Structures are given as C-alpha cells and as structure tokens.
Amino acid sequence: MSTQLTARDYALSGSTRPLAALYSRNARAVIARGLLATRSSNWLIMVSGFFEPVLYLVSMGVGLGALVGTVEGPGGQEISYAAYIAPALLAVSAMNGAVYDSTWNVFFKMNFAKLYQGMLYTSLGPLDVAIGEIFLALLRGAMYATGFTAVMALMGLITTPVALLVIPASVLIAFGFASFGMGITSFMKTFQQMEWINFVMLPMFLFSATFYPLSVYPQGIQWFIQALPLWHGVELLRQISVASFTPATIVHLCYFLVMIAVGMLLTTLRLRTLFLK
C-alpha cells in the first residue's frame, strides 16, 4: 500500500494454461479453511455422523441378528448376520456422507452461508473450491470408515487383516458419489428439488442387498439393482471383509473408477452453472 502504483503495474499477461479460468491450483487453501472451521465450530456435527451406522449395526446386527442367526457370506461360508450387514452399512455411510457433503452442504454454502461467493472473489477458481470440498468430504469419510471398522473389530466382526482394506475402498465409494453429487447439485435451484436426492437415496439404501441377498428378487429387478452404484459398493466391501475375491471384484472397482471419471467431468462442465451465475 505504501509504494506508488504506476501504469506498468496494471499490465497483466494472461496465462494460456488449460482451465486457467476455473482453476488456480490452490485447492489446499480451501482444505485448510475446512479443517480450521471444523476445529473451531463443527466438530460436534462430525461426531454425530459417526454414530449413525454404528446404531444401525447394533440394532439390526445384534438385535435382528439374534432372530436371523447365521447367513451365507460371499464365499459360501456361514457368517453372523452382523458380519453380513456391517460392510453394507459401511458402504451406505460412505454414500450418505459423500452425498450430503457434495449436495446439501454445497447447496447451503452456496445459497445461504455465501461462503463460496467470498472464496470466488479471490484468486480461487470454482475447480479449486470443488476439489477442496470433495477432498474434505473424503477425509471425513475416511475418518468415519476408520471408526466404524474399529467398532467392527471390537464386536469381533473382523476375522482377517485383509478386511482393513474396507477403509480405502469406502473412500473410493465416497469419491464416486461425491464427484457425481456436486455435478447434480448444479441443476438444483430450490429446496424442493434437493428433496429429490433423498427420494433416490432411501430406496437405494433399503434395497441394494444391504440387509438380505440379491437372490430374493426376480431376475428383472436384480438387473436393475445391479446397475445402481450402492449395490457395487455393498458387494465390494462385503467381499473385502471376508477376503473372498472373484472376477466381480474387478467389476465393482471399475464401476467406481468410471463413476469418478464421469462425475468429475460432469462437475467440471457444470462449474460455471454451479458457482458463476
């Protein structure tokens, strides 16, 4: 402020880097802000998100499990009902957390807290904000997954060290949903439209072979469920939890890799609509 500006200071030469209009390679500033905000005010909300799948596991796994007894696991072996649904609940919680962070949370910060308006008046581009927010969502997902896996271990539901791979796998699942969710939010303008997201999520949670095997459905419905992302997440984590892998494991992994690629492409294409009105 003390030095005198001259006309020369006002000449800029534009970068020809791709995405220069949308991205300044500074997503870490968004991440740093998120961590600081969590530390100073949000940590209670964070903790509550951890308990939801744990409560499901206790009530359904232990309570309902007493009626059900053992069921057939992915490799054909008999496992307890709690051990059967625990990886599925982990997949559901990865989905719910990622979708919440990338849809409702983004919608609120955009339209009500006006957080992004402040960010976007700086050198940050919308892609910095999107990457930062997705990273924060995944970090939170990884913490929840670690906590839930610890609960599984305490309940004696983890029988092989391979099962620890459910943690990175649930981050992969969360990434798929988060990258897509942010793109979807760009189409939403009102709270009523946001409710449609819940309308899709709840049936997906209940019917994606979460609490019973897919074989209970007629063939046509099985195909439909198998096209949905949550079923692939449930199956992937269930296989990892008992270290029983088949060629289908590759299919589940690839499903999410494609979902992430398509979701990031959609989100990037929709960034102007989402953030620059």
Added chain:
Amino acid sequence: MPTPPAGPPVISAHQLSKHYADFKAVDGISFEVPAGESFGLLGPNGAGKSTTMRMIGGVSQRTSGQLTIMGLDPQEHGPEVRAHLGVVPQQDNLDEELRVRDNLIVYGRYFGLPLSYLRPKADELLEFAQLTDKAGAKVDALSGGMKRRLTIARSLINEPKILLLDEPTTGLDPQARHILWDRLFRLKESGVTLILTTHYMDEAEQLCDRLVVVDKGRIMAEGSPAQLIREHSTREVLELRFGSERNTTVAAELQGIGERLEPLPDRVLIYAHDGEAALEQVIARGLRPLTSLVRRSSLEDVFLRLTGRSLVD
C-alpha cells in the same frame, strides 16, 4: 479533487449486458476507467450496479458485450484478474465459522499468499480496521459496523490494484463513514483504482473523480460530479414544504419561478440560479410555505432530473 490521472484504461466495458430470463439487469453499458481513477456507479437499488461489479470480478457471466480488466477478460482469466482485485460486496460475507483474525489469514491463503506475509499483514489490517482487540472474537459477536470494517480490511489483504466497493458505507454511522473515506482517499493517493457503487450523493461527491448515473441497467449520464451538476441542474435549489396535502396543488401557482419546477409528494423543488431570489418571488405571490430551504444542487437533483425518481426510496 485532483484531476484524474491519464493513462490506458485498466477497466474497459463495451456494450456490456447481463440479461436474466425475465429482465435486463445490465443493458448495454460502456465505460472506461484509467489507472488510479476513482470511478463511481451511482443509481438506486436494482439499477444494475452490483451486477456490473460482479461481472468485473468475473463471478457473473455476461450475456453479451466486451469487458477487459487490466487487459484480460475476467471470464477467461478470473483467478489471474482477481489476484489484483479487492472486493467489498454489498452484504458482508465473512466466514462465520472462523474467528476475526483467521478470516483475514484464510482469505489471504485463497490468494496463495504465504503465512509469513499474512500474519503481520493481518495484524496491520486489524489495526487499520480498529479491531485489534477483537482478533480472537467470533464473527457473529461483532456489531454491524465492525463486520463492515473487517470486510473492508479483508479486501486489502492482497494489496489490490483495483478495489471494488459495493455500497461501502451503507449502515455505518457518520463518524465511521468519514474514517473510511479517509482510508479510501489514502489508497487512491497511492495509485489504487477505486470502483465504487453508492446511492449516497455526498459519498459520490467526496470520493469520485468521475461517475456514471445508472438506472434500469443503462447509463443515463457520465462526468465528474461538478460537471454533471452543471449540465443537468441549476446552481441552487429552493425546497418548499406546504404540507403533504397542498404540495402538488400549489405547484400550479409557482409556475414561472426559477428555471424548472419539481413537485414531489413531500415537497416542491424549484431549480434556480439564485435560490433566495426565487424565494422572494414565492413570497411576493402571496404563498406561505411551512418551511423553505435554499441549498446547492447535488447529484440527487441530477438523478431526479434524469430519471424522474429519487435515489433513496
């Protein structure tokens, strides 16, 4: 006011438009701002001032027209352009989840600035905004005026070359406004280009080298405050109040006095070179206003003349 420094334009808008589905927020405006100038957009709420500011910052997509900031299109080079902008939006958008000093530091990190620069800079700006003793406070514990000062301090964290101020002093008490004007004047002296929207005439007259009067998305007039008053108004104005019932009916009896007559619901304005002389003529016609006031013409009168409406509703 010093004469505006000449130089190549740092902001250049040509036929700039922003249309929404059902209305035209900005409808083909053109202007240029040279480096170091203090340029004002004067107009009522909804005139398109804020939308223009948002397009300059590259956070709103224009419908048509050209716009360059320091030689770059903010739509294509948003992050690079904004690296040199400071923005004070109309409504404070401070980060409510962070404390006062962290608001400055985190905002500086959005510009990619290092902490070694930001820590002393944040303290300097807290001093500037008289918020040093609030450094560790939560944002929602601040008063309206404090929030405004923090927003303004935040806009200076990257030492901007162009400062965009959207209604900077709305909601501030008179003393706070004068302090702010003083700070802005000092920034201007160091060569910072100021772009300012306001609906306060005194603010525009104090701060702007040049301004455009905007209404319904279009530019109605352009010039220095003195020039606009000279061109669109008389030297003095006589304000008469006859009581709310009679203001309009008495207007007919005032015809011929001064250069122009403007009956408003609450008062009648007579535009004249000599206000006192006009008042004598009113009295000579046997009319007895409840109150009378002779004052210099202001930008308010210019606006009224150009649009037929007052600036402040």
